[in-house]
Amino acid sequence: xxxxxxxxxxxxxxYLLVFAVFWIWPIVSSFLISFQATRTVPWRFAxxxxxxxxxxxxxxxxxxxxxxLILVIQVPVMIxxxxxxxxxxxxxxxxxxxxxxxAFFAPVVVGEVAYSAVFRLMFSLDxxxxxxxxxxVGLAKIDWFSNVxxxxxxxxxxxxxxxxxxxxxxxxxxxxxxxxxxYEAATLDxxxxxxxxxxxxxxxxxxxxxxxxxxxxxxxxxxFTEPFLITERxxxxxxxxxxxxxxxxxxxxxxxxxxxxxxxxxMAGLAIAITLVQLWLTREPK
Amino acid sequence: MAAVTxxxxxxxxxxxxxxxxxxxxxxDGEFVVFVGPSGCGKSTLLRMIAGLEDISGGDIAIxxxxxxxxxxxxxxxxxxxxxxxxxxxxxxxxxxSFGLRMNxxxxxxxxxxxxxxxxxxxxxxxxxxxxxxxxGGQRQRVAIGRAIVREPQVFLFDEPLSNLDAELxxxxxxxxxxxxxxxxxxxIYVTHDQTEAMTLADRIVVLKGGNVEQIGRxxxxxxxxxxxxxxxxxxxxxxxxxxxxxxxxxxxxxxxELAGEEKTRIVQPLAGAAPxxxxxxxxxxxxxxxxxxxEGDADIAVAIDVVEHLxxxxxxxxxxxxxxxxxxxxxxxxxxxxxxxxxxIRKSYLFDEKGLRLR
Numbered sequence: 001x002x003x004x005x006x007x008x009x010x011x012x013x014x015y016l017l018v019f020a021v022f023w024i025w026p027i028v029s030s031f032l033i034s035f036q037a038t039r040t041v042p043w044r045f046a047x048x049x050x051x052x053x054x055x056x057x058x059x060x061x062x063x064x065x066x067x068x069l070i071l072v073i074q075v076p077v078m079i080x081x082x083x084x085x086x087x088x089x090x091x092x093x094x095x096x097x098x099x100x101x102x103a104f105f106a107p108v109v110v111g112e113v114a115y116s117a118v119f120r121l122m123f124s125l126d127x128x129x130x131x132x133x134x135x136x137v138g139l140a141k142i143d144w145f146s147n148v149x150x151x152x153x154x155x156x157x158x159x160x161x162x163x164x165x166x167x168x169x170x171x172x173x174x175x176x177x178x179x180x181x182x183y184e185a186a187t188l189d190x191x192x193x194x195x196x197x198x199x200x201x202x203x204x205x206x207x208x209x210x211x212x213x214x215x216x217x218x219x220x221x222x223x224f225t226e227p228f229l230i231t232e233r234x235x236x237x238x239x240x241x242x243x244x245x246x247x248x249x250x251x252x253x254x255x256x257x258x259x260x261x262x263x264x265x266x267m268a269g270l271a272i273a274i275t276l277v278q279l280w281l282t283r284e285p286k
Numbered sequence: 287m288a289a290v291t292x293x294x295x296x297x298x299x300x301x302x303x304x305x306x307x308x309x310x311x312x313x314d315g316e317f318v319v320f321v322g323p324s325g326c327g328k329s330t331l332l333r334m335i336a337g338l339e340d341i342s343g344g345d346i347a348i349x350x351x352x353x354x355x356x357x358x359x360x361x362x363x364x365x366x367x368x369x370x371x372x373x374x375x376x377x378x379x380x381x382x383s384f385g386l387r388m389n390x391x392x393x394x395x396x397x398x399x400x401x402x403x404x405x406x407x408x409x410x411x412x413x414x415x416x417x418x419x420x421x422g423g424q425r426q427r428v429a430i431g432r433a434i435v436r437e438p439q440v441f442l443f444d445e446p447l448s449n450l451d452a453e454l455x456x457x458x459x460x461x462x463x464x465x466x467x468x469x470x471x472x473x474i475y476v477t478h479d480q481t482e483a484m485t486l487a488d489r490i491v492v493l494k495g496g497n498v499e500q501i502g503r504x505x506x507x508x509x510x511x512x513x514x515x516x517x518x519x520x521x522x523x524x525x526x527x528x529x530x531x532x533x534x535x536x537x538x539x540x541x542x543e544l545a546g547e548e549k550t551r552i553v554q555p556l557a558g559a560a561p562x563x564x565x566x567x568x569x570x571x572x573x574x575x576x577x578x579x580x581e582g583d584a585d586i587a588v589a590i591d592v593v594e595h596l597x598x599x600x601x602x603x604x605x606x607x608x609x610x611x612x613x614x615x616x617x618x619x620x621x622x623x624x625x626x627x628x629x630x631i632r633k634s635y636l637f638d639e640k641g642l643r644l645r
Contacts, residue, residue: 179369179371181367181368181369181371182371182372182373182374184338184365184367184371185365185367185371185373185432186373186384186385187338187358187359188336188338188358188359188363188364188365188385188436189359189384189385189388189389189432189436190357190359190360190385190388190389191384191385191388191389192388195388199384199388200373203375204374204375206375
């Protein structure tokens with residue numbers, strides 16, 4: 001048995017080496033770097049340098065506020081929308097179901113740069129279709145890129161558009177795993193469709209919804225593409241700068257790897273903490 | 287309590303007709319079992335009675351009222367599903383009371399009904415458990431309990447025991463029988479297991495390919511089947527069928543010669559017209575209707591393949607001279623040592639080429 005294990009590990013060695021060098025080491029290394037002052041040459045060990053700055057940095061708090069705001073508003077809206085989409089996709093009345101499923105899932109496979117460019121065009125002040133539509137129904141056009149609130153709304157709309165279908169497909173799989181005869185039993189019990197949804201479907205979907213929420217929380221904590229490409233590096237004036245963007249700015253624009261590492265570990269810590277709270281709140285009763 | 291009447295009931299799925307005009311009368315308080323092989327339409331019929339499937343033609347009446355367009359919840363029925371269909375996230379108590387609570391039934395009445403169902407089914411101690419914490423038999427009890435709290439006029443059971451092991455099936459069969467006696471309501475029960483049908487039913491409806499083959503009391507179907515399918519389906523081990531041909535007619539009935547047994551003649555009493563001499567027929571013999579040589583109408587030689595000992599009784603799996611498989615029932619003490627024996631046919635049934643009984 002021991003020989004067999006040794007053989008197995010020998011086969012695994014190439015993978016484990018790559019995994020250790022490109023996965024484990026960066027994780028350990030960035031943790032160590034977060035305790036070093038990296039704006040000086042050579043780098044020196046200064047435990048409070050980056051972490052102390054983090055606690056008092058208004059740019060960090062601005063990025064944290066923006067990230068949490070997107071998390072609190074966008075994730076629940078997106079999950080709710082995904083549930084509605086999944087229920088509609090699951091309806092026996094729906095024709096061409098495969099086509100809709102593809103359409104809802106397609107945003108995930110569209111290139112990030114391409115979709116960001118399209119969103120910038122759609123929401124452009126003078127030529128965008130969104131403002132044209134607003135004007136056509138008598139509403140004032142919105143400068144989506146120059147004001148903080150519309151810019152944040154734009155980020156949330158874009159992220160929702162991109163990921164709602166993906167979550168809907170996951171929830172659809174959950175819906176399809178609920179046996180049909182449970183609903184038939186409820187129908188015989190004179191339980192209305194709405195009550196069936198509230199008291200049977202939603203509770204039975206809870207594990208899938210929690211899974212989607214956890215994925216979305218982790219994704220939002222790392223949000224980078226949309227504020228970088230759509231609102232041009234967290235504009236206007238840092239109004240849509242997220243933690244991911246702050247990390248990028250510090251690490252790759254200012255080459256301040258120590259501070260960027262501290263931000264990265266803060267993001268990971270927050271994602272874990274929020275996820276644990278979420279799992280605790282939605283735990284199964286014993 | 288209510289009678290259930292099916293008149294020319296037809297079910298089509300698109301162009302496929304799966305039930306071809308079923309006519310069944312079920313009396314108030316009767317226990318009727320729909321039995322047949324997979325795909326015979328028995329579950330579809332039950333689901334049409336429940337209102338879970340639309341009726342393509344004909345009428346279904348419960349308590350004298352035509353229910354074709356009545357919502358399932360308003361038909362006065364309760365159904366127990368094969369997979370139990372319990373709400374997995376609710377406790378047993380919540381499962382039992384869910385329908386009543388959702389409909390605003392007064393709390394004291396809901397509690398009374400749940401308590402009564404729990405007492406009848408002896409599940410009082412399981413009330414705070416969830417379905418996944420229950421055994422198969424306990425889940426089935428809860429599913430039945432959920433039907434009881436509705437206080438229905440008619441109980442519908444859709445293969446309720448097929449997910450249970452053999453021992454538990456026997457136990458639950460007795461429980462369902464007891465429940466029928468205790469509640470006295472009409473029960474319609476679907477199964478593919480003829481033993482369940484024989485042991486539970488007041489009357490059995492045998493179905494095949496969407497047609498009602500025969501309706502009758504269990505022993506009537508056993509002793510007097512109308513066709514070869516019913517004869518083969520009711521009884522375990524099933525009836526043996528031996529190829530034969532008509533060779534003539536005498537005062538006592540029609541004379542039949544078994545294939546491969548040119549000297550063996552069986553005389554079958556026949557009131558109706560006899561087929562022409564030379565016509566091919568099938569002789570049906572139940573395993574227990576084989577006797578010792580010389581005891582019956584005709585003796586045949588069989589070669590024994592396998593002997594199954596069940597304790598008091600044994601089954602001999604054998605082949606006739608013509609190579610046809612037969613099963614012979616014997617007292618365990620009377621199983622021969624030799625591999626070839628002569629047995630006699632003490633009682634037999636005659637079927638024409640289409641499988642209809644000749645009598």
